[in-house]
Structures are given as C-alpha cells and as structure tokens.
Amino acid sequence: MVDIIGAIVGWIGFHGVQHWLGTPGVLNFVTILIVGLIVFIVGMLVSITLIWQERKELGRLMDRRGTQVGPIGLFQNFADALKVLVKEHIVPEAADSLVYNVAPVLIIGISLLMFVTIPYSPGFYMSNSQLGVLLTFALFGIVPFAVLLGGWASNNKYTLIGGMRAAAQTIAYEVPLLLSVVGVIILAGSLNFFDIVQWQQDNVWLIVPMIIGALVFTISMIAELERVPFDLPEAEAELVEGWQTEYGGMRFGLIMMSEYARGFVGASLFTLLFLGGWDMPSFLNFVPDGIWFLLKMFIVFGIIIWIRGAMPRIRTDQILNLGWKRLLPLASLNIAIAIVFKTLGWL
Amino acid sequence: MPIEWDLLFFLIIAAVTIIAAVAVIWSKEIVRSVVWLTLTFLCVGLVYIFLNAEYLAMIQITIYVGAVAVLMLFGIMLTKRRLLGGNRDE
Numbered sequence: 001m002v003d004i005i006g007a008i009v010g011w012i013g014f015h016g017v018q019h020w021l022g023t024p025g026v027l028n029f030v031t032i033l034i035v036g037l038i039v040f041i042v043g044m045l046v047s048i049t050l051i052w053q054e055r056k057e058l059g060r061l062m063d064r065r066g067t068q069v070g071p072i073g074l075f076q077n078f079a080d081a082l083k084v085l086v087k088e089h090i091v092p093e094a095a096d097s098l099v100y101n102v103a104p105v106l107i108i109g110i111s112l113l114m115f116v117t118i119p120y121s122p123g124f125y126m127s128n129s130q131l132g133v134l135l136t137f138a139l140f141g142i143v144p145f146a147v148l149l150g151g152w153a154s155n156n157k158y159t160l161i162g163g164m165r166a167a168a169q170t171i172a173y174e175v176p177l178l179l180s181v182v183g184v185i186i187l188a189g190s191l192n193f194f195d196i197v198q199w200q201q202d203n204v205w206l207i208v209p210m211i212i213g214a215l216v217f218t219i220s221m222i223a224e225l226e227r228v229p230f231d232l233p234e235a236e237a238e239l240v241e242g243w244q245t246e247y248g249g250m251r252f253g254l255i256m257m258s259e260y261a262r263g264f265v266g267a268s269l270f271t272l273l274f275l276g277g278w279d280m281p282s283f284l285n286f287v288p289d290g291i292w293f294l295l296k297m298f299i300v301f302g303i304i305i306w307i308r309g310a311m312p313r314i315r316t317d318q319i320l321n322l323g324w325k326r327l328l329p330l331a332s333l334n335i336a337i338a339i340v341f342k343t344l345g346w347l
Numbered sequence: 348m349p350i351e352w353d354l355l356f357f358l359i360i361a362a363v364t365i366i367a368a369v370a371v372i373w374s375k376e377i378v379r380s381v382v383w384l385t386l387t388f389l390c391v392g393l394v395y396i397f398l399n400a401e402y403l404a405m406i407q408i409t410i411y412v413g414a415v416a417v418l419m420l421f422g423i424m425l426t427k428r429r430l431l432g433g434n435r436d437e
Contacts (some may be wrong), residue, residue, distance in 0.1 A: 085409050099382060134405040141413025145385065152378055160424065167421040174413065 019345055036116075043115035046294070047260040048077050050267075053298065054260075056304050061309035084253035092246050096153040102253045103150030107143060111258035114139050114265040119193050121278050121289035133191045136269060137178060140224060143262070144170040147233060151243035162243030166233040169223055172323030173230075177220035179331035180213040183338035184273050187347055197277035203347055207274040213334035214274045216327050221266045222304060223319070225262065228310035230319060237313075267300040268293075275300070312330045357397050364390040377423055383414045 006021075029274060052074060054065060059066025067073030117136045129135060144166050151163020184206055185191060187198040200206055207214045223230035231232035234242030244255055271277060275296050278289035280281050314322070342346045367386040372373050388411040395404035 096376070096379075099379065102382075129401075131401055131405055134402070134409070137411070138405045138408040141409050145412055145420070147380075148417060152420070152424065160429065164421065164424055167417050170413075170417055171421075221349075292383050 024036050028345075039115055040112065042120075043112070043118075043261065043264065044257075046297075047257060050260045050264055050298075050301055051077050051257075052247070053301065055310075056303045057061075057302060058309055061306070081253055081257075085243075085250050087249035089249045089251065092154060092156070094155045095246065096155065099110050099149055099153035100246075103146050103153060104247060104255055106146040106149070108254050108258045110139050110142050110146070111261040111265075114262065117193075118265060119272070120293050120327045122194070124290055128194060129192070131191050132193045133181065133185065133196070133273075136265065137181070140262075140265075141174065147243055150247070151233075154243075154246035156246055158239045158241075159243045162233045162235075162239050162245070165235075165316060166226070167241060169230065169232055169319055172222045172320045173223040173327070176216055176323055176327035176331045177224060180216040180220065180334060181273065182225050182331075183210050183213045183334045186335070186338040187340055193277070197272060197279060200276040201279045205274065205276040205279070209341055209347060210274065210334060210338065212330055212337070214270070216331045216334065217270060217274070219322075219327060222269065222307065223323075225263050225266050225304075227263070227304065229314045230309040231309060231313065232316060232319065235313060263304070264297070267297045267304065270298045270300050275336060357394070360390050360393050360397075364394070368390065373393065378420065381416060381419050382425065384419075385412055388412055 055076070056066040056073060065073075067076035069076040069079050072193045091100060110203060114136060116126045117129070117132050117139075119128070119132075147166040148163040151159040151166070152159075154160075185197065187206065187209065188196040190196060190199070196206075226233055231242075234244060235310040236242070239245070246251060271293060277296075280287065280289075360437065363385055367383045367390065369382050370383040374383060374415060389408065392404045392407040392411075395401070
C-alpha cells in the first residue's frame with residue numbers, strides 16, 4: 001500500500017513531497033494517528049457490544065427477549081444509532097447556549113479519551129505511562145463536573161436536580177474509590193498497569209489478599225458509572241431522564257454511548273487491578289492474551305448488569321451514609337491489610 | 348528556521364490560562380466564572396507537564412477539577428435563588 005502511494009507520488013514528480021513523506025517525523029505522526037484510530041474503533045466496538053450484552057442479559061433477568069434486530073439482536077444498537085442520528089438538534093430557548101453545547105462535548109471527549117489508558121495485552125496498547133492508573137482516575141473525576149454543568153445549562157428543574165445529585169454522589173463515592181486502589185498500589189509498588197499485571201503474574205491475583213478493596217471498588221465504581229442502584233442523576237421514575245432530559249438527537253445517543261464507554265473502562269480497571277489483567281492458567285497458553293482480558297472484562301460487566309437487575313435504587317441520604325460510614329472505614333481497613341502484608345513480607 | 352514546538356505550545360497554553368483567568372472576573376454569570384476558573388486549573392495542569400512534573404499535573408486535575416470545581420458549583424447552586432439570569436420567575 002505504502003509502495004503504491006510512493007510510486008504514484010514519484011510518477012507525478014513531487015520529489016520534494018516524496019522525501020518529506022519519508023522523514024521520521026512524518027512517519028511517526030502517521031503511525032500514532034493509525035494506532036489511535038485502531039484503539040478508538042476497538043473501544044467503540046467493545047462498548048457497543050456491552051450495550052448489546054446489557055440489553056440481552058437484562059431481558060433474560062426480566063423474563064423477556066431483549067434486542068431483536070439482526071442475528072441474536074446484534075444490529076439493534078446500529079438501528080437505534082441511525083434513528084437518533086436523523087433527529088433535529090434543539091437548544092431550549094432559556095438555556096445558556098454556550099455551556100449547554102460544551103458540556104456534552106466534554107463528557108463524550110473525556111469518555112473516549114479514557115480508551116487510551118487501557119492496555120488490552122502486552123502487545124496491544126496505546127500508552128504505557130508510569131502514571132496510567134492515576135491518569136484514568138483523573139479523567140474519571142472530570143465527568144461529574146460536566147454533568148453538573150449540563151444540568152445547570154439546560155435551565156430546567158429536573159436537569160438541575162439531576163446535576164446536583166451527581167455532585168452529591170461524587171462527594172460520597174470519590175474518596176472510597178481512590179482509597180480502595182491505594183492497597184493495590186502499595187502491594188504492586190507501581191502506578192503502571194503493566195507493572196501491576198506483572199506483579200500479579202509473579203505472585204497472586206490481587207483479589208485474594210485485597211478482597212475488601214475489590215468489594216469497595218466494585219460498589220464505588222458502579223456509583224462512578226451512574227448505574228442502578230446508584231443512578232440518582234437520571235432516576236427516570238422521579239426526574240424524567242435526569243440531567244440529560246433536554247438533550248436530544250445524536251447528543252443524547254452519544255451521551256448514552258459514552259456511559260458504556262466508561263462502563264468498559266471501569267470493568268477493565270477491575271480486571272487489570274484485581275483479576276490479573278491478561279494473566280491465565282499456564283495450560284491455556286494457546287488462547288491469546290487479549291481474548292483473556294476481554295473475557296474477564298465481559299464477566300465483570302455481566303456481574304454489574306446482574307446487580308442492576310437485582311437491586312432497587314438507593315436514596316440520596318443513604319448513598320452519603322453508605323459512602324462515609326461504611327465504604328470509607330472498609331477502604332481504610334484494606335489499606336491497613338496491605339501495609340501489614342507489605343511490612344511482614346508475605347507477598 | 349526550525350520551530351521550537353515546546354515553546355510554541357507553552358506560549359499558547361499560557362495565553363489561554365491568562366485569558367481564562369481574566370474571564371473569571373469578567374463574566375457576569377457566576378457559574379460561567381467557575382467554568383473559566385476550571386479552564387485555568389486545567390491549563391495550569393498542562394503547564395506542569397511541560398515542567399516534567401506529570402504526577403503533579405495528574406493530582407492538579409484530580410483535586411481541582413474533580414473536587415474543588417464540583418464543590419464550588421454545588422455551593423453556588425444550593426444558595427442561588429434563580430437558575431439562570433435574572434428575568435425569569437422561580
């Protein structure tokens with residue numbers, strides 16, 4: 001392919017362009033673009049599969065069929081995307097039009113940016129930063145801010161209440177979420193995803209010593225993803241559609257999509273931090289690493305869907321009680337256990 | 348003449364920081380002020396990356412955008428009587 005382009009450019013006679021295209025800087029830039037595109041497409045496809053998995057599994061839990069279009073309902077999401085794509089984009093008259101339009105861009109952009117930090121296997125990743133874990137949580141922290149802005153800018157009672165609930169929820173779960181990861185970081189001694197997975201390959205999956213941390217992490221992550229039982233910001237029985245009531249058309253579709261993109265990142269985080277990432281039993285080595293990672297990720301997300309099917313929604317005061325009186329002491333206990341293991345040299 | 352890309356991007360980000368910082372006191376709507384303030388925080392975090400202090404940049408974004416800005420907005424919205432502007436009833 002590259003040879004053909006080179007031949008065409010040479011035939012036309014742009015020798016200057018030909019030399020410029022061959023310089024290391026241009027090659028490096030094009031390589032990064034292509035890798036970014038691949039990671040983006042793979043992440044989007046996995047997210048769409050997660051939507052399909054959720055609708056099918058919820059249908060099974062509620063004793064109905066779920067999606068119908070295509071073989072085993074696989075094309076339903078594409079049909080829905082096509083439907084929201086042709087809708088009109090409406091800005092409410094009393095809305096703050098600048099902030100109203102900026103908030104979904106911020107949410108969707110941040111959600112898709114998080115694909116960059118997740119490694120699928122030792123050979124399939126976008127970035128290998130020494131601070132990968134921290135970067136993911138920094139990006140997660142921006143989302144509630146954008147939710148609050150979008151809810152305020154729509155200038156509607158229900159959206160504002162939804163945004164306020166998102167902020168109240170953030171105050172409740174953000175601290176236990178970060179503290180539950182500290183135990184993993186203490187034991188593995190690194191903030192790099194590859195080092196953490198390598199440590200688990202050498203020793204033991206971190207869910208075994210850090211079972212309390214894994215529990216706290218799961219509950220806080222469900223709250224972070226704004227899913228039932230913690231979907232207070234879009235409690236559709238009380239608040240119409242919560243903070244996204246006024247958004248229509250493709251913006252609504254992409255906001256829903258970005259929720260599943262964040263769901264993918266959250267389930268991947270649990271897999272990488274507690275379930276050993278692409279680690280596998282040695283007699284099953286013929287299955288590729290990436291398949292193992294995705295398999296574990298789908299199982300983790302399946303459990304999250306199961307929780308959604310089984311639990312009623314929690315109240316605002318209850319989530320604050322849960323976050324500060326239950327999860328925070330448990331996360332602190334988890335850190336104490338990690339420190340004991342590390343100082344006694346057991347792991 | 349070769350362009351110093353680091354310097355160029357630093358100048359752009361510094362300019363955005365200063366403009367956003369001025370816009371904080373310039374805008375009439377207090378929620379918009381917080382939005383500009385958050386942009387200032389983000390750009391300061393980016394400047395830390397130019398100083399090879401990536402850890403500080405991450406912590407800056409986590410604390411200031413994730414916690415401080417949300418708390419400010421939360422406080423404003425809890426105490427404000429009208430949602431937006433002044434010419435609209437409750």
